[in-house]
Amino acid sequence: AQKITQTQPGMFVQEKEAVTLDCTYDTSDPSYGLFWYKQPSSGEMIFLIYQGSYDQQNATEGRYSLNFQKARKSANLVISASQLGDSAMYFCAMREGRVGSARQLTFGSGTQLTVLP
Amino acid sequence: EPEVTQTPSHQVTQMGQEVILRCVPISNHLYFYWYRQILGQKVEFLVSFYNNEISEKSEIFDDQFSVERPDGSNFTLKIRSTKLEDSAMYFCASSEAGSGPYNEQFFGPGTRLTVL
DSSP, rough: OOSSOOOOSEEEEESSSEEEEOOEEEEOSEEEEEEEEOOTTOOOEEEEEETTTOOOOOOOOETTEEEETTTTEEEEEEOOOOOOGOOEEEEEEEEOOOOTTTTOOOEEEOOEEEEOO | OOOEEEEEEEEOTTTTTTEEEEEEEETHHHTTEEEEOOSSOOOEEEEEEEEEEEEEEEEOOOTTTEEOOOSOEEEEEEEESSSSOOOEEEEEESSOOEEEEOOOOOOOOEEEEEEE
16 A cells, blocks of 8 residues: 555646645554655755644645644645746655654655646 | 765666765764655655664665765765666665654755666
């Protein structure tokens, strides 16, 4: 079974509008972290935001916010006021809190976001 | 701001040749990772390294792969005999500590490996 599922291979949004990128996850660990990374066409992985499983409030970082619904196991990324520079691939990832592991990230398949002028 | 660096940025090699990909993690970080991303696909975990030994490895990380921390700063990934399917972007990452699930992994810019 997939641990991280991103069901939107591609999304389009008009400049200055908000967009939501979906992410659902599957884990039996009570302790985990959810991350979003941005990968522009140049290829580097840019950390955007994370949410801990025990965090009471949704994470926010500037124009990025994470809509965390623990019961539904979803961690959607919301980008407000989209800019042309937001066009990139976006990956959702999870790090499980297994005791003794080095806690590698498990990535979803990504969503290619295109911001239209 | 400290960052993870990787060299080379692009490596072209012939099938069957050995390659070594180099990474310099952030200096006070304790956990190191290699991931790979085949073109157009998702990022996949290869191996994690802590206290001078492998912590975990995926099924991709077979006997053709090895990792080493030869000195206090470098972290290397060696592929002994490259195959065409090893062509991918290889990312190194490091994190400060692994004792909780919330510690951010910092990624390097990647090395694009092309096997001909």
